[in-house]
Amino acid sequence: MKEAILRLLKESRSGYISGEDICKSLDVSRTAVWKHIQTLRESGYEIDARPRSGYMLAGIPDRLFPEEIRDGLSTRILGREIYYCDSISSTNDLAKELARQGAGGGSLVVAEEQVGGKGRLGRQWHLPKYKGIPFSLILRPPVEPSEASQVTMMTAVAIASAIKDESGVAAGIKWPNDLLVDGKKICGILTELGAEMERINYLVMGAGINVNQDENDFPEEFRNTATSLKIEAGKALPRVGLLRACLAEFERWYDVWLTRGFSPVLDKWKEMTVSLNRPVRISTLNQSWEGWAEDVDEDGALLLRLPNGDIQRFVSGEVTLRLA
Ligand code: BTN
Numbered sequence: 001m002k003e004a005i006l007r008l009l010k011e012s013r014s015g016y017i018s019g020e021d022i023c024k025s026l027d028v029s030r031t032a033v034w035k036h037i038q039t040l041r042e043s044g045y046e047i048d049a050r051p052r053s054g055y056m057l058a059g060i061p062d063r064l065f066p067e068e069i070r071d072g073l074s075t076r077i078l079g080r081e082i083y084y085c086d087s088i089s090s091t092n093d094l095a096k097e098l099a100r101q102g103a104g105g106g107s108l109v110v111a112e113e114q115v116g117g118k119g120r121l122g123r124q125w126h127l128p129k130y131k132g133i134p135f136s137l138i139l140r141p142p143v144e145p146s147e148a149s150q151v152t153m154m155t156a157v158a159i160a161s162a163i164k165d166e167s168g169v170a171a172g173i174k175w176p177n178d179l180l181v182d183g184k185k186i187c188g189i190l191t192e193l194g195a196e197m198e199r200i201n202y203l204v205m206g207a208g209i210n211v212n213q214d215e216n217d218f219p220e221e222f223r224n225t226a227t228s229l230k231i232e233a234g235k236a237l238p239r240v241g242l243l244r245a246c247l248a249e250f251e252r253w254y255d256v257w258l259t260r261g262f263s264p265v266l267d268k269w270k271e272m273t274v275s276l277n278r279p280v281r282i283s284t285l286n287q288s289w290e291g292w293a294e295d296v297d298e299d300g301a302l303l304l305r306l307p308n309g310d311i312q313r314f315v316s317g318e319v320t321l322r323l324a
Contacts, residue, residue, distance in 0.1 A: 001028065002036045003067050009047065009057040010071070018054035062130065062212075064110050068240045069247075077106035078137065078254075079247040085109075087129070089116035092192055092206035095136035099194060099202035105140040110243065117208060119188055121285070121318060131213045131228070133239050136206040137250065141258070145195040146299075148203055149315065150262045151254075152177045152191045153300050155205050157268045158253045159187055162245035163209070169232045172274030175293070175302050175319050180274060183321065184227035186210050207246070212236045266300065279322040280304070282314055290322070 004026050008017055022033050037047055037055060044061025060068065066082040073079055081104060088094060088111035095109040114134035117125035127134045141151065156177040163171050163179070163186070171179040171186050179187035187209045194201040210228035218226050230236050257265050270276065273296075280293045282304060289312060292305040302314045 002039055005036045016053040016056045062238055064240055073244050074248050075251045078251040079108040081107040083109045085111040087113045090118050091134045091136040092204050095138050095204040099138045103138050107138040110135040120190055125208050127208055128217050131217055132211050133209045133243050136204050139203045141200055144198055145193055145200055148193055149300050152189055153269050154253050154257050154265045155189050158249040159207055159246050160272050162249040166242045166245050167229045167233045167237050169229055173272045175275040181227055181232050184225055186227055211239050275319050279324055281320040281322055282317045284317045
């Protein structure tokens with residue numbers, strides 16, 4: 001009912017809609033309408049009420065409510081099923097749990113705040129309330145586990161494209177899937193798998209985008225290495241529009257990947273990367289190498305030219321960009 005009232009208010013955005021018209025269209029009492037209006041106000045919607053004129057929607061809060069995400073969403077499958085939390089430990093953990101319980105491919109888990117988020121290589125990834133977008137998608141791609149890293153690189157392409165379209169900020173991709181602006185991280189991606197040897201049961205693609213943080217929203221130790229779209233673009237960005245754009249771009253690239261394979265994704269990834277043709281250090285859990293990032297092969301592995309001229313192939317690791 002609350003959603004139906006919101007829809008009516010949105011449809012008459014330019015003016016007032018009388019309480020009586022709402023009652024008639026939805027077949028509810030005036031008291032019920034009033035109660036739902038109050039609930040909407042408590043959620044942050046600004047609703048003007050005037051005797052004899054009725055109600056008018058004066059402002060929509062920047063919240064990631066499912067009804068706001070769906071409003072204008074152009075996807076067929078992605079984000080049609082939404083699990084929303086005001087605060088969560090980790091959207092990836094909830095998505096994995098839902099996937100194990102049978103949630104369909106394309107389901108979205110999103111939160112206003114993430115307090116126990118996980119990053120790659122055991123790092124933490126917190127996002128303060130109403131400032132970032134922590135979200136996870138449940139996917140069930142019909143491929144082998146060894147091809148999962150392609151989805152991660154595809155995600156980086158999709159999110160970087162959405163960020164560019166919505167904010168004008170051009171983020172570069174650091175292998176395999178970090179999004180950076182001037183060397184500072186703006187989005188991290190963590191893919192987790194539930195799989196057998198030859199089959200993926202589910203893949204959870206989790207991304208955390210730094211959207212409206214100011215510098216002092218980042219813990220001091222991250223201020224030199226992390227940034228947000230607000231800092232880079234000089235103005236706050238509506239999070240819900242950005243999330244919708246991410247879902248649309250993701251679905252577009254996911255379809256490309258499923259129908260035409262990894263090659264077109266990799267071509268685009270190479271256009272957007274900042275980590276090739278330059279000196280880098282690559283670290284795995286217990287070792288690190290320095291060399292020239294020469295290329296990425298057709299599986300997405302990084303090819304590093306070592307000082308002795310040999311090529312070493314990496315399927316995972318953390319890249320640090322070095323000065324030439
Ligand atoms: C990294 O760069 O280390 C990856 C960070 C991934 C963070 C996202 S936020 C949403 C999702 N849920 C998590 O717990 N982690 C990912």
